[in-house]
Amino acid sequence: MGMNDDGLTPREHSEMRDILLAGTQRIRPAGARGNRIVAGALALVLIGAVSGAAIATAAIFGTQTTATTPTPSPVETVTPTPVPTPSPTTTSVPPEVPAEAVLPFGGECESALTDAEATTAAGMPMALSDYRWRTGADEVLGGIDCVWLSTEYYAAATVKVFAFPVEVVPSEVSEAVVAGCVDLGYETPTVQCSVAGVVDETWLLVRATGDPSGTTQAGTQAAFDRASANLAAFPAASPAVRTAAWWAPLDCDSLVGQIDAGSYGFERVALLDQQGSTSDGGGAPETIADAARSWCDFHFTAGSGDDSSGEVVRVTIVPGGAIAFPTAAATEDATPFSVAGAQDAVIVAGFDRYEGAGSVIVATDGVNVLMVTPDFIRETTDAGPIADTVFAQMHP
Amino acid sequence: MSDDDAELWERVRAGDESALGGLFDRHEARLFRHARRLLTTREDAKDAVTIAFFELWRKRASVRLVDGSPLPWLLNTVSNAARNLERSGRRYRALIAHTPVGDHAAAARASDESGVLAALKRLPAREQSVVVLTILEGYPERVAAETLGIPVGTVKSRLARAKSKLRDEMAAMEASWA
Numbered sequence: 397m398g399m400n401d402d403g404l405t406p407r408e409h410s411e412m413r414d415i416l417l418a419g420t421q422r423i424r425p426a427g428a429r430g431n432r433i434v435a436g437a438l439a440l441v442l443i444g445a446v447s448g449a450a451i452a453t454a455a456i457f458g459t460q461t462t463a464t465t466p467t468p469s470p471v472e473t474v475t476p477t478p479v480p481t482p483s484p485t486t487t488s489v490p491p492e493v494p495a496e497a498v499l500p501f502g503g504e505c506e507s508a509l510t511d512a513e514a515t516t517a518a519g520m521p522m523a524l525s526d527y528r529w530r531t532g533a534d535e536v537l538g539g540i541d542c543v544w545l546s547t548e549y550y551a552a553a554t555v556k557v558f559a560f561p562v563e564v565v566p567s568e569v570s571e572a573v574v575a576g577c578v579d580l581g582y583e584t585p586t587v588q589c590s591v592a593g594v595v596d597e598t599w600l601l602v603r604a605t606g607d608p609s610g611t612t613q614a615g616t617q618a619a620f621d622r623a624s625a626n627l628a629a630f631p632a633a634s635p636a637v638r639t640a641a642w643w644a645p646l647d648c649d650s651l652v653g654q655i656d657a658g659s660y661g662f663e664r665v666a667l668l669d670q671q672g673s674t675s676d677g678g679g680a681p682e683t684i685a686d687a688a689r690s691w692c693d694f695h696f697t698a699g700s701g702d703d704s705s706g707e708v709v710r711v712t713i714v715p716g717g718a719i720a721f722p723t724a725a726a727t728e729d730a731t732p733f734s735v736a737g738a739q740d741a742v743i744v745a746g747f748d749r750y751e752g753a754g755s756v757i758v759a760t761d762g763v764n765v766l767m768v769t770p771d772f773i774r775e776t777t778d779a780g781p782i783a784d785t786v787f788a789q790m791h792p
Numbered sequence: 793m794s795d796d797d798a799e800l801w802e803r804v805r806a807g808d809e810s811a812l813g814g815l816f817d818r819h820e821a822r823l824f825r826h827a828r829r830l831l832t833t834r835e836d837a838k839d840a841v842t843i844a845f846f847e848l849w850r851k852r853a854s855v856r857l858v859d860g861s862p863l864p865w866l867l868n869t870v871s872n873a874a875r876n877l878e879r880s881g882r883r884y885r886a887l888i889a890h891t892p893v894g895d896h897a898a899a900a901r902a903s904d905e906s907g908v909l910a911a912l913k914r915l916p917a918r919e920q921s922v923v924v925l926t927i928l929e930g931y932p933e934r935v936a937a938e939t940l941g942i943p944v945g946t947v948k949s950r951l952a953r954a955k956s957k958l959r960d961e962m963a964a965m966e967a968s969w970a
Contacts, residue, residue, distance in 0.1 A: 404821070404824055404838070409820060412816070412841065413816055413817070416812065416813065416816055419846055420849050421809070528930075547796070548818050549818070550820075551822070552821070728932040728934065729933050745930065745932070746930075748930065772927050773911075773962060774959060
C-alpha cells in the first residue's frame with residue numbers, strides 16, 4: 397500500500413481512540429495479578445467493539461463518544477521513476493579541473509526552509525525528511541529536492557521544495573505547474589498548493605499538500621517568499637560541467653547481451669517490458685533529476701510453465717555523480733562491498749524518504765556512480781556479478 | 793518526532809491515558825497502513841492497531857523504546873496481532889460455508905499483486921519482524937535489533953533466511969500462476 401491508500405476515516409479514528417481510552421481503565425499493567433486474563437478478555441470484546449462503531453463502544457464501556465479528532469489525510473505519494481535520458485550537458489572539451497555544480501541553498505534543505513516555515517505552509521507541524529543518502533543526480537544538475545512531512549499525523553501533509561538552475565528544468569515541468577491550490581480528488585479533502593518562479597536564474601517551486609483547512613495558498617506563498625529570500629543569500633546555482641571521464645548513458649539493449657543470467661541463478665535475461673515508463677508523468681518536478689541518470693530493468697527468468705520463476709534487477713548510473721558517494725558510504729547500515737574495477741563500493745538501504753526500501757549496491761570509479769538494486773527478497777550481494785559486468789561495460 | 797514521543801511516553805508511563813491517545817493520534821495512520829499490508833480485511837487491521845496500543849498500555853513498564861520512540865515496538869506488535877487475527881480469521885471463515893472464498897482472495901490480490909505480502913505473512917514471526925522493520929519500514933538494523941532485543945548479527949541472519957524463504961515462496965507462487 398502506498399501513502400495514498402485509504403487510512404482511517406475521521407469517524408473510525410474517533411471510535412478507535414474512544415475504545416482505546418476506555419480500555420485503559422480496564423487494563424492493569426503487566427505484572428499485576430490477572431492482567432493477562434483482563435487483556436485477553438478485553439481483546440475479545442474489542443474485536444466486536446471496533447467493528448461495531450461508537451454506539452457499541454459506549455454500550456460496552458459506558459463512555460461517551462468524544463468529539464472529533466484530527467485525522468490524517470492521504471497525500472500525493474511520489475516515488476520518482478527515472479527515465480533514460482541523455483545528459484543535458486554537451487560540453488565536449490573537459491576542463492583541467494572538473495567544474496562542480498553550485499547547489500542552491502548550499503545543498504542543505506535546512507537552508508531552504510526551517511521546519512517552522514514548512515509548518516506555516518502546511519498548517520500543521522512538519523519536519524524535514526531528507527534522503528538517507530544521495531545518488532548524485534541532483535548534485536550534478538546543481539539542484540536540490542526537499543520534503544517535509546507532517547510529524548503529528550503520518551502522511552497527513554507534505555511540503556516540497558525544488559530548486560534547479562533554469563537551464564536544466566524541462567519546459568514540460570515548469571509549464572505543468574498549476575499556480576494556486578487544486579483539489580486532488582481524494583476521498584478525504586486534500587489540496588495541493590504550488591508557487592513557482594525564477595530567482596537569480598534558479599527555478600524554485602514550493603508545493604504544499606494537505607487538508608484545505610490548513611494548507612492554503614497564502615501559507616504556500618509565504619513559504620515561497622521565505623525560500624526565495626534564503627536562496628538569494630547563496631551563490632547562483634549552476635550544473636556541473638561534463639568532463640571526458642563521465643560515463644555515457646546506459647545502452648540497455650547492448651548491456652543485456654553482456655549479462656550472464658546464470659550468474660544470478662536464472663536461465664534467461666531480457667529487458668523488462670515497461671522499460672522507460674514513469675509513474676510521475678513527464679511534467680512532475682520529481683522527473684527533473686532524470687536528466688542526470690539513466691537506468692535499465694533486467695528481467696531474469698528460468699523454467700517454463702509450472703516451473704517458471706523470475707526477478708527484476710534495476711541498474712542505474714549517474715555520470716559525474718561520485719560527488720555524492722560519501723553520503724551513501726556514511727549511512728548507518730552501509731556495508732563495504734567489492735565491485736570489480738570500482739574504486740569503492742558499499743551496500744546500503746534504499747534512499748526512499750517516505751518508507752523502507754530494499755538494499756542497493758552503490759559503486760564508484762571516483763567520478764561516476766553505479767547502482768544495482770535487486771528485488772528486496774534477494775540477498776543484495778547476489779547481484780555482485782551483475783554489478784561487476786555492468787561496471788566493466790561503463791565508459792565515457 | 794522522538795522528542796515529542798518521549799514526552800508523551802513519560803506521561804504514559806505515569807499512567808496518563810490521554811498521553812496514550814496522543815501517541816495514537818501520532819502513529820495510528822502509519823500503523824494502520826502497516827496492518828493493512830498484513831491483513832485481508834479493514835476491520836482486522838483496525839483491531840490489530842487497537843490491540844497493539846492496548847499492549848503498549850499494559851506493558852508500559854517494560855516496553856523497549858528505540859531512539860525515544862515506541863513506534864518500532866508498536867509496528868512489531870501490530871505484526872504479531874495481525875498474525876493472530878489472520879489465524880483466527882482463517883478458522884472463523886472456514887466455519888462460514890456461505891462466505892464466498894473468492895472475495896478474500898480477490899481482496900488480497902488487489903493490494904498485493906505480486907504476492908510478496910502473502911509470502912511475507914507465511915514467514916515465522918521472528919523473521920517477519922526483521923523484514924517489516926528493516927525493509928518495509930526502513931529502520932536501520934540497529935533499531936530492529938534494539939526493538940526485538942536481539943544482536944544485530946541475528947537481525948542479519950534472520951533477514952537472510954527470510955529472503956531465502958521469500959524467494960522460494962515467490963517461485964512457487966509464480967509456478968502456480970503459470
